Amino acid sequence: MASWTNPIDYVVGQSTCVPRFDERILDNINFAGSHGHSGSVGDGTQISASQISGANANQYVYQYIVLPPFMPYSKAAANANAALTDSVIGGEHRLNNATGASSNYLVSMDKGTWSVALRYRSRNDGGIVSVCHNGTLSGCADTYNVSGTCDVLSAASNFTVSASGEFTLKLEVTGSNVSSIGKFCSIELIELRRLSA
Numbered sequence: 134m135a136s137w138t139n140p141i142d143y144v145v146g147q148s149t150c151v152p153r154f155d156e157r158i159l160d161n162i163n164f165a166g167s168h169g170h171s172g173s174v175g176d177g178t179q180i181s182a183s184q185i186s187g188a189n190a191n192q193y194v195y196q197y198i199v200l201p202p203f204m205p206y207s208k209a210a211a212n213a214n215a216a217l218t219d220s221v222i223g224g225e226h227r228l229n230n231a232t233g234a235s236s237n238y239l240v241s242m243d244k245g246t247w248s249v250a251l252r253y254r255s256r257n258d259g260g261i262v263s264v265c266h267n268g269t270l271s272g273c274a275d276t277y278n279v280s281g282t283c284d285v286l287s288a289a290s291n292f293t294v295s296a297s298g299e300f301t302l303k304l305e306v307t308g309s310n311v312s313s314i315g316k317f318c319s320i321e322l323i324e325l326r327r328l329s330a
Contacts, residue, residue, distance in 0.1 A: 194245070196327040200238060202226035202304070202320045210234035217254065219283040220321050225254055228262060228306050228318040235305035238323070243297045245330045248289040251304075252322035256281040258315025264323075265303040266292050276318050277310035284321065291328065 203214045203226055210229035217225050228234045249264050251274050259276030272290025294300070302323065309316045 194330045198325040200323040205236035208236040225319040238302045246328045248326045250289040250324045251287045254283045254319040260306045260309040260316030262318040263307045277313040
């Protein structure tokens, strides 16, 4: 039986920055395209003479988008960015101290079920922020806490994207906790995860 010219096995998490990487990949694809599959179950399959499928061919379904909130394409109210040394990314996007203050972001998303969560700084004057996907409420977070804490992660909320495309994600101040002395919402990150196709 024929053998690989330059065999190399890659595992999840392994760096692909190796000498002649492209040459090795092409060599492996050429070999697989011209020889029958004889590996163990789960090693992948030969689809046709020129196509191969890896053992984890559908892993691309699970996508993760981390959206820094500092560059909205539009905003309502005097929202501002602020440096914050305790933040996971060194800053926050602060929605102004008023109901209706909002910032809008454009994001490309594939069709499927997604979850959204916010990483924020809780504060004693924190408000409640809602997340809307193309005008539909997808989740919310109460950012109030008597003692301010950075990198608080909200509970994830699921929503459905019916067709792939570019969408508006809107963060908006919708009110405040009865114990809060204000309505500021200090957002550090927007985290989007595709859960299924």
